[in-house]
Amino acid sequence: MNIVHFTYGRVNPVSANGVNYVILNLSRALRSAGHDVRVVSFSRKDTTPTTLDRDGLPVEVYPDPMSGSLRGLTAIVERLETLRRRGELDVLHLHLAWHIHKVPIVRWALRSGVPYTVTTHCGYTQDRIAHHGWRKKLALATWETWTLNNASAVHVICKEEATDLRRLGVSAPLFQIYNGVDVESLPTQLDEMSLKRELSLPRDAVVGAFVGRLAPEKNVDGLVRALGLLRQRGHHDVHFALIGPYDQPTHDLLSSIARADDTVDRLHLLGARYGRAKYEALVGADFYVHPAWSDVVSIAVLEALALGLPTVVTRTSYVSYLYNTGAFVMAEPYPQELALGIAALLSRRSDWAQLGETSRQLIMSEFSWNAIAQRMADAYAALAEGRPPVQASSIEDR
Numbered sequence: 001m002n003i004v005h006f007t008y009g010r011v012n013p014v015s016a017n018g019v020n021y022v023i024l025n026l027s028r029a030l031r032s033a034g035h036d037v038r039v040v041s042f043s044r045k046d047t048t049p050t051t052l053d054r055d056g057l058p059v060e061v062y063p064d065p066m067s068g069s070l071r072g073l074t075a076i077v078e079r080l081e082t083l084r085r086r087g088e089l090d091v092l093h094l095h096l097a098w099h100i101h102k103v104p105i106v107r108w109a110l111r112s113g114v115p116y117t118v119t120t121h122c123g124y125t126q127d128r129i130a131h132h133g134w135r136k137k138l139a140l141a142t143w144e145t146w147t148l149n150n151a152s153a154v155h156v157i158c159k160e161e162a163t164d165l166r167r168l169g170v171s172a173p174l175f176q177i178y179n180g181v182d183v184e185s186l187p188t189q190l191d192e193m194s195l196k197r198e199l200s201l202p203r204d205a206v207v208g209a210f211v212g213r214l215a216p217e218k219n220v221d222g223l224v225r226a227l228g229l230l231r232q233r234g235h236h237d238v239h240f241a242l243i244g245p246y247d248q249p250t251h252d253l254l255s256s257i258a259r260a261d262d263t264v265d266r267l268h269l270l271g272a273r274y275g276r277a278k279y280e281a282l283v284g285a286d287f288y289v290h291p292a293w294s295d296v297v298s299i300a301v302l303e304a305l306a307l308g309l310p311t312v313v314t315r316t317s318y319v320s321y322l323y324n325t326g327a328f329v330m331a332e333p334y335p336q337e338l339a340l341g342i343a344a345l346l347s348r349r350s351d352w353a354q355l356g357e358t359s360r361q362l363i364m365s366e367f368s369w370n371a372i373a374q375r376m377a378d379a380y381a382a383l384a385e386g387r388p389p390v391q392a393s394s395i396e397d398r
Contacts, residue, residue: 001380002088003030004080005039006105007095010052011059014274016213016245018299019095019121025182027057029373035380036088040076042101049075065101073101077108084112090384092116093155094147097123098136103143106150115152115383122157122318124164125294128217140168148172153388155379157296158318173388175379180372181302181363187276195241195284199268207239208342209285209309211278211300214246214254214269216293219314223291224254225335228261230342238266238346240289243281245272283307287345287352292317293333301328306363308356310348312341327359 005027011020027037039059044067052059060079062072083089092114096102109116122128129136136144145168148154153173156162162174196205214220220242230238242254251269258267273281282288288304288311295301295317304311311328313319323330329348331341348355379389 001030001035001377001384002083002090003027003035003037003093003380004083004089004091005037005093005095006076006102007039007041008043008099008101009041010043010045010061011039011041011054011057013054016272021299022119022121022179023095024054024057025180025369026373026376028055029180029369030377031057032370033373033377035377040079042072042076042099073104077104080105080108080114081112084114089114091380093380094118094151095121097121098139098144100139100143102147106147110150115386117153117155117379117383118148118151119155119157120148120161120165122161122294122296124161124168126164127293131216145169152383152386153379159321160318161296175389177372177375177379178297178367179299179302180367180369181299181306183306183363183368186303186306187279190276190280190283192283195281198284199239199241201239204237205239206235206237206287206346207241207285208287208289209241209243209282209304210289210291211243211282211303212290212292212298213244214242214250217295219291219293219333220250221253221257222333222335222338223289224257224263224267225261226291226338226342227263227266228257229335229339231261231263231266233339233343235343235346238342239268240266241268241270241281241285243270243273243278279303279307282309285309287311287342289338289342290314290317291333291338294318297322302363302367305359306367308360310345310352310355311359312338312345314338322362325358325362327355327362 005023013024030037041061042064043061044064046061047063050061062076065073092109148170149172151172153175156174156176157179159176212218227240258264288309290301290313293316297319301313312331313328314333315330316333329341329345331337382389
């Protein structure tokens with residue numbers, strides 16, 4: 001199969017952008033299985049076409065049309081047409097929620113008979129549409145729903161996303177395949193005490209971790225409020241380490257909440273960390289919390305489970321269909337419910353070893369990128385043959 005991913009940016013592997021992680025790891029697994037994969041992208045950082053090598057994956061980057069020139073857009077259409085004529089393009093895979101740039105690409109695909117699919121990446125949940133609401137409602141009324149409905153099929157990462165799309169009037173065929181985690185690349189021999197040493201905490205301090213952008217949809221302010229509620233309920237030894245990039249307004253907001261709740265010495269904003277430094281911070285924590293208002297079984301959650309961390313995940317992170325695996329504790333995204341979920345996890349410390357083993361087994365059996373790539377390759381084959389993909393079997397159906 002010849003697959004072209006179309007996205008935005010330079011697909012930087014050292015980034016907080018989860019879409020980059022997905023494209024890179026899915027492409028690597030597909031290439032290992034013998035498929036030809038390349039990425040075509042727009043970027044504001046490039047004024048001329050550039051080809052980057054991302055660990056053997058070619059990423060062709062063109063100037064962003066929003067920077068004042070349509071040359072990049074014209075060049076992408078010409079490049080895709082060249083690949084089609086050479087027989088080197090079977091399926092076009094879009095990863096661009098809300099970007100208007102994709103419209104000429106979609107028009108070309110429809111004209112040329114090239115099947116395309118769209119991965120939604122949790123871009124169409126109600127809370128994310130409410131953010132910049134009028135702009136997104138305008139996009140839905142003009143190009144966004146049109147792009148989705150003309151797709152050969154739309155790829156949703158979780159079943160709950162399908163409901164979001166149907167509510168918006170999306171009528172295209174849908175198929176569900178989860179994201180994966182790069183189990184083979186997780187570092188070993190990590191120092192489990194490095195985080196507590198860095199924070200000058202005693203060995204018996206209890207540290208919860210979160211990894212991701214400290215952004216509104218991640219509900220980190222709710223998590224910090226939950227820390228105050230835990231303190232009120234007698235959990236004075238609990239600390240939170242938030243690992244990820246943030247801006248000054250977010251820093252000020254979280255700090256003000258911590259001051260009001262008298263938890264300044266319990267809240268640790270560590271900033272962005274990548275690679276071994278991120279994983280060392282993770283294994284240095286005692287448990288993981290994912291408080292998001294909306295997400296699609298986050299990569300960070302999968303990595304925490306792969307590392308065997310006892311984990312609390314909000315139901316709105318779209319994990320409901322995995323709950324019966326017994327790999328995590330589920331909670332609602334409100335501070336009171338987050339605090340209750342964390343307290344429930346803390347009360348089960350004798351079960352943490354078993355929770356960790358269950359979560360590791362789940363990841364190894366269902367969420368390795370090789371398994372995900374095989375399901376996606378089957379979907380691509382169906383699209384190339386002009387039929388919607390058969391729903392891939394998944395853990396919740398067994």
